[in-house]
Amino acid sequence: MAHQIAYRHRMEYDTKVAGVILPVVLLANDRVAAVNAAVDTGSTLCVFQHEIAERLGIRIESGIADSVNAMGTIIKVYGHDAFSGRS
Numbered sequence: 859m860a861h862q863i864a865y866r867h868r869m870e871y872d873t874k875v876a877g878v879i880l881p882v883v884l885l886a887n888d889r890v891a892a893v894n895a896a897v898d899t900g901s902t903l904c905v906f907q908h909e910i911a912e913r914l915g916i917r918i919e920s921g922i923a924d925s926v927n928a929m930g931t932i933i934k935v936y937g938h939d940a941f942s943g944r945s
Contacts, residue, residue, distance in 0.1 A: 887915035905935060 871878055882895040884906070891913045893906065903926065911918050921936030 884910065884914060889914045903935070905933070 869880055871880070878897045879894050880897055882893060884891045884893060891910050893910060895906075905926070908918060916938060918936050921938040923934070923936055925932050925934050927933075
């Protein structure tokens, strides 16, 4: 049996640029940050710049310190529970 998927929104992106970049809205601590995001559907993390966390009122260093390997580059990160409402 064939199934049809209907999407509410359709996004066009530049096929000449590597990766898929989409506009997203991040919400935390009753603050909003509209940013462009590189989408990695296989990732278990959401990583964004320190400046964006500051705009959202997230105290970065209060998270759990860790590091990730991004294509051979080690990046220091801090984990925060997105669902707890705590920063």
